Amino acid sequence: MDTQAVKRTGRWKSRIASELVGILGAGAVISAEDELIAYESDGLTGYRVKPLFVVLPSTAEEVSQVVGLCNREKIPFVPRGAGTGLSGGALPSREGIVISLSRMNRILEVDIPNRVVVVEPGVVNISVTDAVSAEGFYYAPDPSSQIVCTIGGNVAENSGGVHCLKYGVTTNHVLGVEMVLPDGAVVMLGGPSPESLGYDLLSLVVGSEGLLGIVTKVFLRIIKKPQMVKTLLASFERIEDAGASVSAIISSGVIPAGMEIMDNLSINAVETTVGAGYPRDAGAILLVELDGPGAEVTAQVPAVSRILRENGAIEIKLAADENERQLFWKGRKSAFAAMGKISPGYYVQDGVIPRSSLARVLGEIGELGRRYGLRVANVFHAGDGNLHPLVLYDPEVEGESEKAEELSGEILRVCVDVGGSITGEHGVGFDKKRFLSLMFSEQEIDTMNLVRCAFDEEGLCNPGKVFPTPRTCVEPGMGKHGSHNHAPKGMGELF
Amino acid sequence: MSHIAELSRMVSNFHVPGSGGTDSSVPEFGFSPEVILYPETVEEISRVLGFASQKGIRVFPFAGGTKLSLGSPVRAAGAALSLKRLDKLLFHEPSDMVSTVQCGMEVREFQNAVGRENQLFPVDPPGLSSGATVGGLVSTNLCGPMSTRYGTCRELVLGVRAVRADGEIINLGGKVVKNVAGYDIPKLMTGSLGTLCVLVEATFRLYPRQPFSRTLVLGFDDHVSCSRAARAILAADVVPTCFEILDERLSSEFSVAPGAKRSILLRFDSFEEAVVEQIKQVREITSGKPASFVEMGDEDSRELWDSAREFPFSSAASFSSKLTLPVTASIEILSDIESDPALSGVTVRSLARPARGVALVSVSGEGEEAVIAAGFLENLADSLGGRIMFSDVRCELREKVKAWGDFGDALFLMKNIKRRFDPGNILPGEKIFDAD
Missing domain, CATH: 3.30.70.2190 (Alpha-Beta Plaits)
Known part of the structure; x- marks a missing residue:
């Protein structure tokens, strides 16, 4: 479904609108052009796409019904939290529906003895700590945007913060999720226990950038201050x-x-x-x-x-x-x-390097800055090698924003060259999918697609993100590795 | 030439069981492979799996062979694939505290290697002293007492190199401690029991070794005061490396607190003054409750921690089990088990690791009584919102005591994943999907 979306008729559109209103009520469906503008982009405002509709469900059941409708009508859908993401992960799909989780913002349970807080995805990060602070606890992942960003977005991006080296990132603090799968089914993965058994599906969902489904409830681990x-x-x-x-x-x-x-x-x-x-x-x-x-x-x-x-x-x-x-x-x-005060524009990069390469990489970033004639400020989480070079430019100067973007991309190449990563906490999203191939071979990206297909065969859930080129889900045994049909007798019943 | 013979020619070494010549390292598989392959390179493994998936030959990967009893029994596989000859340390950058190691290397050897740089690979799985390998560790996600502070190897694995069932060699994750590029497939591999890919290398984050260590053993006359003390320790400003609760039988068998109804084992590792202060705090918050309070140095406590680490695999029981529970349930469950009439006909040993919400229980008893005990434990885990895994199930009980409890909603997604990664079920999936 990464291909050009089909052109829909006006009549079709109004039928879908009334179905959505039927599911959610009129106050939870946005279709007016001027109101849709706010949802055209996330924190990375350089990319903008106007969605067909934005919906604001209040329950997992409503999310499930909307997703069910999207499946029936083959409408791509994009989950959205606070929209603070910096990789275009919540960029709408053309002719698609944005599912905003902002109304699912209740803290459902605070269980101090078991060190668990259960929240809906629209709960703001800092609110979790606020809810348990008086008891001497806190929620460890603390992205800079923590006063506005939501837990649902944190789960999607596997957000970090400034205390990751010692306490880990979101994946180390999520014990379970309830989620609506891309076909509309509601499932529970993990739960209130610190450990789990079986395939670690939760680790796939955390950091999946909204491609594997829509999380509707999250079990978070809290720790003592x-x-x-x-x-x-x-x-x-x-x-x-x-x-x-x-x-x-x-x-x-x-x-x-x-x-x-x-x-x-x-x-x-x-x-x-x-x-x-x-x-x-x-x-x-x-x-x-x-x-x-x-x-x-x-x-x-x-x-x-x-x-x-x-x-x-x-x-x-x-x-x-x-x-x-x-x-x-x-x-x-x-x-x-x-x-923003010392430069009319700046481009935030997010790359990771091994700590031991720091001197070399800083030298190369300086050199790149000189070559492009742009200033680069360096701010970074040094303990875990997560760099945030800020490339300063003037959008009024012809061609300078393109130069800044190019320079920013060059920095990622340097990170990968020294054995690092193209993203430490902002995600691949829409913005960095073209860089994924710097780190991974086609076979490796195909392997990631196996995971996506296990969750989303239709490819309707946040399409056009993460993967550098569109990939479909050919049934196993029918693709280029098509010789798998020789399964020994008696083994097929496993599936 | 038969397919198996062709497969054998693709690797540096192979062994045909029963053909004479001995290989003492061949473990009890529980099935009879036609050949055991000993590849020396990743490319050999790639060729083997590529051919095997074309011809529909099942391949069972293993390394140390110390924990083949985990998961459901494998019914049949034409070839067993040993990772033992891929046993090198490939990369260790001390200033990054990151290391890449081949899966056939023994965990202990890996720990010694990074230990020379005063660094720590902080996982202490059962089997550590009997040849447990890095590959086995990742595949099983087993851990020991140190998981209280450091978690399991799921928290430490940064990247893997693996060979897919169709023979493709893939590198996923990375070599840096923070990385969100693509799905976290290294964590999916962790605990997958070799059913998705053949792991060949893993990259881990390491920790610094701590300069000073002390162990505490608290003996209790009754379970109520033990539970109270355990909750108080969890709530205190102390950061133990290890924190375990033993039932009466283990307290006596580990000769830590003979005669005690319960005991709590704690270990602190840090600067000396910080360890001393934390021990003082534990004394204060538990004051009056423990009947005995013993402090031990590193050497004196070694045997004790070896015993805790190896449990429940060390006990010659009818079966062992691991329950994953909410934190408080893991503290109370020792009493639930002890007092229930369903378990009166069997001998139970249990250990709780409260910070991880884990309880390890071994049961010894005759036929039907052991089966009843297993059913009881499964229901108990379920009623407490947890899950259960049985292992080391004695042969005659395997029909009735299955390795896995209910996977709930996750089961069909797990099957989807398996089907996508290995559509021909070349890597024995029945380890996890024990369909009848």
């Missing part, structure tokens, strides 16, 4: 020394909750806008957050400080109190927005 949190701010003359410190800290046996590096350009952008107290003349700063049992953190602080000094830190500040700690982080968290 650490007894103590300490944040160090170290400044360096050279960004390479900040990078070397990161490896040295981990090798010493300490796994910080978070380690973030910002280069000089980012530091100055942030200081101009929010004034986080970063040293403007530093080549780079490294934020190190340590958390855990009090005695452990207390022992780690001097050990980490020593390593920072040994690796060339010119100044080390320990946040004196919670206010100062918040200020250190405010600078980091507002880095993207700050770029």
Whole structure:
């Protein structure tokens, strides 16, 4: 279904509209042209497609019925959370329906003894922590957009954040999901138990970018808030020394909750806008957050400080109190927005490299910037090698946005060359599908398609994303590996 | 030339069972393969599977052979495919804390190799000291006491190299700790018991070794005070590496707290001052409850942790089982099991790993009584919102005690996946889909 959508008649369209209203009620179906505009794109606004309809279901049953209708009529459908994604994962399909989960925003159950919170997909990330904070718990994955992005979107993208190195990403915190499969069936995968048995289908669904179905309920693992949190701010003359410190800290046996590096350009952008107290003349700063049992953190602080000094830190500040700690982080968290103040346009990239390649990659990014005549600011989750280079450009200058996009793509090539990945947390979506082949062979991408076909034979669920070229689901035994029909007698009944 | 003979010529070495010549490492398969293949390269495996899928020859992959009893029995396979000769450490970048290893390498050897750089591959599966391999570890997703802190190898696997049933060689995932490009197929492979692909290499994230370690054993006179203590420890500001609850029989057999009704085992690994402080906290929050409180160093506790790790595979029982449950249910289940009349005719040993919501239960008893016990455990898991897996089921019980409980809604999707990956069922799918 990745091909050109069929042209539908006006009469057909009004019939579908009235069926949708029948399922959901008039207040939950958007079809007016001007109201559809808000749904034309997600956080990556460069791509826009107007959908046929947007629907706002309130229950799994309604989602199932809408999906059932889409199947009958062969209408592509795209699930959508808060629309903050940065890879075009929620970009509508032409002549398709957008299924917004924003009305399914209830926290269904808070079970402190079992460390589980059950939510609907439209619940905002931070609300989960808010719901359990008084009891001393929190939900660990914390993408920068956590005050607006939703759990459903987090599950689709396998979102990360600044504390992934120690606590993992979304896939490490989702215990189960209820989902509507692309044929409309409602199934439960996993549940309230930390471990499960059988094929790990849940791991496929988390990070599936909305291609395997629509999640309608999520069982999240919550964890205890650490007894103590300490944040160090170290400044360096050279960004390479900040990078070397990161490896040295981990090798010493300490796994910080978070380690973030910002280069000089980012530091100055942030200081101009929010004034986080970063040293403007530093080549780079490294934020190190340590958390855990009090005695452990207390022992780690001097050990980490020593390593920072040994690796060339010119100044080390320990946040004196919670206010100062918040200020250190405010600078980091507002880095993207700050770029908007010093440059009329910027392009956010998301790539991953092995930590050991940091110096080489930063050198190559600098070189690329010079070659393209564009400034590149570097902000990254240093502990896990997840880079977010920000390519600055002026959209008013003819051809500059294309140059920025091209440069941004070149950075991904560098990441893959050193053994990294084209995306650490933003997803492939629509934007990066052309880069998937940098990492994977045709056979490997075919293998991913086997998974998709196991869930969605018709290919109606969020088509045109992730896969670089359209792939269909040929029945096993009929495709190019067509000689599988020799299954020994008596084995066929397994299926 | 027969198909099997042709298959044999595709690999560096092979062995025809019963043809003379001995190979001591051949395990009990439970079926009789016509040939055992010992490929030395991934390309050989690719050729074998490509040919086997064309001719409809079933191929059973194995490595250490220590846990062939997991999953349902394989009915028949023309060839057994050993990964034992692919046993190299391919990559270890200490500053990235990432390592790639071939699946035939023993887990212990892998741990020793990364240990030389003061790093830790923090999975301690049963079979660790008897030849468990990396491939077997990923395929079974077995784990041990350290899963309390580090999770199972599902949380550690970053990428895999595998050979599909049709012979295609694929690399999925990657070599970096954060990566969302494409579906997480490495995790799908984890625990799939070799039914989807033949795993040949795996890439893992590693952890730093901790400088100081201490073990605590708390003995209790009754289960109520043990449960209270367990909940208090879970809620405290302590981060144990291992946290297990033993029933009365295991408390005595592991000679940790003889005579105790229950015991709690804890291990802390960190800086010395942090370990000391956490032990102090455990003493405070459990004060007055344990009848005994013993602190042990690394050496003294080794045997104890070996016993906990090997359970329940170590016990010569009628069957063993693993229950995956919500956290609190895994604490209380020891009492549910102990007090139920359905289990009065059999000998039960049980261990809970509360932070993981796991209970391991072994049952020894005669015929019908063991079957009743199995049924009871299955219903219990179900009623608590959990799942169950039986293993090491004694031959005569296999008709009545199936390896898997109910997979629920997931079953048809699991079958879809299997059908897509291996439409000819070349890799014995009955390990998981034990259709009658």
